[in-house]
Amino acid sequence: MADAKPVERPLSPHLQIYRPQLTSITSILTRITGNALIVAVVLVVWWLLAAATSPEYFATADAVITSWFGDLVMTLSLWAIWYHYLAGLRHLYFDAGKGLDIPTAEKLGWILIGGSVILTIITLLLI
Amino acid sequence: MRYLTARKRAEGKGASGTGTEHHWYMQVSAVGLALIVPTFLYVFGSALGSSHETVINTFSRPVPALLTGLVLFVGLQHFRKGAQIMIEDYARGITRKILVMFLIIFSYGLTATGLYALAKIAL
Numbered sequence: 001m002a003d004a005k006p007v008e009r010p011l012s013p014h015l016q017i018y019r020p021q022l023t024s025i026t027s028i029l030t031r032i033t034g035n036a037l038i039v040a041v042v043l044v045v046w047w048l049l050a051a052a053t054s055p056e057y058f059a060t061a062d063a064v065i066t067s068w069f070g071d072l073v074m075t076l077s078l079w080a081i082w083y084h085y086l087a088g089l090r091h092l093y094f095d096a097g098k099g100l101d102i103p104t105a106e107k108l109g110w111i112l113i114g115g116s117v118i119l120t121i122i123t124l125l126l127i
Numbered sequence: 128m129r130y131l132t133a134r135k136r137a138e139g140k141g142a143s144g145t146g147t148e149h150h151w152y153m154q155v156s157a158v159g160l161a162l163i164v165p166t167f168l169y170v171f172g173s174a175l176g177s178s179h180e181t182v183i184n185t186f187s188r189p190v191p192a193l194l195t196g197l198v199l200f201v202g203l204q205h206f207r208k209g210a211q212i213m214i215e216d217y218a219r220g221i222t223r224k225i226l227v228m229f230l231i232i233f234s235y236g237l238t239a240t241g242l243y244a245l246a247k248i249a250l
Contacts, residue, residue: 045241052247058179082204127172
């Protein structure tokens with residue numbers, strides 16, 4: 001008869017085993033920024049709904065979204081959207097089978113980090 | 128009855144059961160969003176912090192209204208498919224199903240709310 005006791009198998013190494021690398025960190029950040037952006041979307045939709053409803057309701061929503069905390073959330077979200085934007089372009093580039101060698105992938109990682117900060121600052125200056 | 132063998136029906140569908148459909152949608156929506164998001168950021172960023180009247184005037188114009196509607200709709204579809212992958216990575220079984228259902232309902236609900244607000248402002 002077969003032994004029902006589960007065999008103790010070695011687990012494959014996971015995230016906490018590997019040394020953090022630029023490629024893995026930038027990949028994880030893509031997921032974090034993409035999903036965290038939902039906070040900004042909820043705020044923006046609420047703000048639009050308030051604007052559509054009445055001036056009084058708009059004043060309430062606008063006060064929240066333009067408070068120091070609202071400014072912080074929206075500024076971080078602006079960085080998040082630019083980061084996710086560049087990461088998405090890199091993803092399309094990777095999907096085309098290009099830029100997958102380590103030096104290029106690392107270079108692209110630095111472009112994501114630097115580029116997202118620069119684009120955030122440019123946007124803040126323009127609006 | 129379709130005259131297909133079981134093998135032929137399964138071919139190209141993979142473990143997901145839907146082949147590369149999901150990935151293809153993410154690529155297409157990514158390109159679409161890449162085209163419209165920068166302009167949207169400028170339009171929205173300029174409107175944010177201004178008076179109620181200015182906000183209503185901005186989103187009454189066709190281009191800002193259409194742009195915002197598209198960013199909301201495509202953005203939230205992109206979000207729902209992306210967040211679904213995250214859920215599928217970290218949750219399993221019934222928890223996974225409940226979370227994915229909630230995610231889909233939430234995404235459509237938020238899209239509908241945003242489009243309603245835009246329609247009310249623009250029309």
